[in-house]
Amino acid sequence: MEWTLEVVAIPVTDVDRAKNFYVDRCGFTADLDMSPFEGARLVQITPPGSRCSIVLESGMPESPGQPRMTPGSLQGLQICVTDIEAARKELVDRGVVVGPVRHVGPSGWADGKGAEPWNSFAFFQDPDGNGWIVQEAPAPLADR
Known part of the structure; x- marks a missing residue:
């Protein structure tokens, strides 16, 4: 299943x-x-x-046993793209406030792309404050 x-x-x-x-x-x-x-x-x-x-x-x-979420309370929804800079530019060009491309390392978050193909992110929020993450992820092997 x-x-x-x-x-x-x-x-x-x-x-x-x-x-x-x-x-x-x-x-x-x-x-x-x-x-x-x-x-x-x-x-x-x-x-x-x-x-x-x-x-x-x-x-x-409300769904049974699931209280309604407060607007702006949903954080960390993640969308994957194959080109983080192009995705960020498209969002910015459409009027979305998007943070810089960042990567994570042993000292925390730093500006710029990461060395690994999965370690580049950009962050934005919708008008209610729900938080989104855009992550660069390599194309599946079948698509390369």
Whole structure:
């Protein structure tokens, strides 16, 4: 049996503002914008090339045994790209405030790309403060 991560809920205060940020600024694709019942709304958005989407919602009941997250409380969502500088430039050109490319070492975080092919990162936040990490990761062997 395969277990695939398909959708991650992002806690936001304003679905329209968040949708605009992720679609217009980040370049994600809006796959679904619907109301399953009066007073509720679901917006599903997918990063380019990803099999996993994010969902923005309002008016939905809490899931059993899972309290609702506070907008801005989700940190560390990670998107992988094959060219960190190009990805960072695209986000900046679209109006996203993105930190510099950094790498991690024994003394903590330092500016610039890391020597290893997986050790280059850039960080940004959505309008509610949910934190994202963009990581440079080598293309899968099948794609090289």
